[in-house]
Amino acid sequence: MTEIVHLTSVHQPFDPRIFHKQLRSIAGAGYEATLIAHHERSLVRDGITVLSVGDPDTREERWRNLGRLYRAARDREAALYHCHDPELLPIAVALSMTTDAAVVYDVHEDYADAIRVREWIPPSLKSPLAETFPVVQSLLTDRLDLVVTADDATRDRIAARSSSPVVSVRNFPRVGDSEIGAPPASREAEYVLTYVGGLDRERGLLAMLRTLADLRERGIDAELWLLGPFQDDAIEARARTLMADRGIESHVRLFGYVDYDRIFSYLAAADVGLLLADEDRFARNVPTKFFEYLYCRLPVAMTDVPSLRPYRSDEYATVVPEDEEPTDAIADLLADPDRRAEMGESGRRKVIAEYSWEAEKERLLAAYRRILRDTDR
Numbered sequence: 001m002t003e004i005v006h007l008t009s010v011h012q013p014f015d016p017r018i019f020h021k022q023l024r025s026i027a028g029a030g031y032e033a034t035l036i037a038h039h040e041r042s043l044v045r046d047g048i049t050v051l052s053v054g055d056p057d058t059r060e061e062r063w064r065n066l067g068r069l070y071r072a073a074r075d076r077e078a079a080l081y082h083c084h085d086p087e088l089l090p091i092a093v094a095l096s097m098t099t100d101a102a103v104v105y106d107v108h109e110d111y112a113d114a115i116r117v118r119e120w121i122p123p124s125l126k127s128p129l130a131e132t133f134p135v136v137q138s139l140l141t142d143r144l145d146l147v148v149t150a151d152d153a154t155r156d157r158i159a160a161r162s163s164s165p166v167v168s169v170r171n172f173p174r175v176g177d178s179e180i181g182a183p184p185a186s187r188e189a190e191y192v193l194t195y196v197g198g199l200d201r202e203r204g205l206l207a208m209l210r211t212l213a214d215l216r217e218r219g220i221d222a223e224l225w226l227l228g229p230f231q232d233d234a235i236e237a238r239a240r241t242l243m244a245d246r247g248i249e250s251h252v253r254l255f256g257y258v259d260y261d262r263i264f265s266y267l268a269a270a271d272v273g274l275l276l277a278d279e280d281r282f283a284r285n286v287p288t289k290f291f292e293y294l295y296c297r298l299p300v301a302m303t304d305v306p307s308l309r310p311y312r313s314d315e316y317a318t319v320v321p322e323d324e325e326p327t328d329a330i331a332d333l334l335a336d337p338d339r340r341a342e343m344g345e346s347g348r349r350k351v352i353a354e355y356s357w358e359a360e361k362e363r364l365l366a367a368y369r370r371i372l373r374d375t376d377r
Helices: 016-028 059-064 066-076 086-098 111-115 123-141 152-159 205-217 233-246 260-268 289-295 327-334 337-354 357-374
Strands: 003-007 032-037 043-045 048-052 080-083 102-107 146-149 166-168 191-196 222-227 252-254 272-275 300-302 317-319
Touching: 003 016, 003 066, 016 032, 016 048, 016 260, 016 357, 032 066, 059 066, 066 086, 080 086, 080 357, 086 102, 086 123, 102 357, 111 123, 123 152, 146 152, 146 357, 152 166, 166 357, 191 205, 191 260, 191 289, 205 222, 205 233, 205 327, 222 260, 260 289, 272 289, 272 327, 289 300, 289 337, 300 327, 317 327, 327 337
Parallel strands: 003 032, 003 080, 032 048, 080 102, 102 146, 146 166, 191 222, 191 272, 222 252, 272 300, 300 317
Antiparallel strands: 043 048
């Protein structure tokens, strides 16, 4: 059986794009699917072998562990390696040079945009790094067999620089076997607003908290369900201070990381999905949560995210520009259950018809078949 090995040093093993979409599709297509990642232990899940290379606690420990990750990958003698993080680019090149395997690099987002908002990067370095990284990325990917992106805009930017083939495999929800079960949590307010994903400023955490506080000050009995981890200690401290200052601690449910298979049951139990993201930050990178909300019949209250303009519609989304107050629009949605129901049904139909992983996975599998055939692996 042909083995395909995915590698990540940054993401947790059961990341939705890596494990639940790509690797499960690979295993379903008859390949031997393996993931090498940082985790507390090795295991087998859904027919996928997860090989742990340790569980480092800090970013520095993670970087020091890259050699171990490379050796574990090379020892597999796989037909194809698929690397997911920019810090793995040197490993991708090394695997290309020291093995007969095909090597793929997966670009989850436009990293130049991401560098400009990473709080752990010193401000004086952000601009030089953002300018330099695309050049370095291009030089390294020229040595690889394929580059995969999660959106078309990033695909176009990379294709303009790289001589390697580039294909977009968009991060749409898996709908064919995704079931919406009974609500895993009981609501404690009349209305539930929800958000899924990493919790940080550019993804709208502080804006969501302020909006909840404003709604409650108007006498609207709402709570906020947050499905995802804080991205760092600083944003968690800032968020908890804001919650305490506005008196909403008991109305914010922090569920932390939720496994992909369980996310939909949480979302379907809510009333409105929030996407109050930084518009500049997501000029090209497409927030997957938008489509997950739609699949769960949630109307979306969102900022004017440029990357989502080709996908959004008044039929299922209410847009409030970032420099405007979203409270009125959300209050109007909560006050109109018939409108919410109509928007929810429209959104779900759109995802099932056009925006599902079932169509996207064929792009990935076709690309695999092509490069495996072209290199006789």
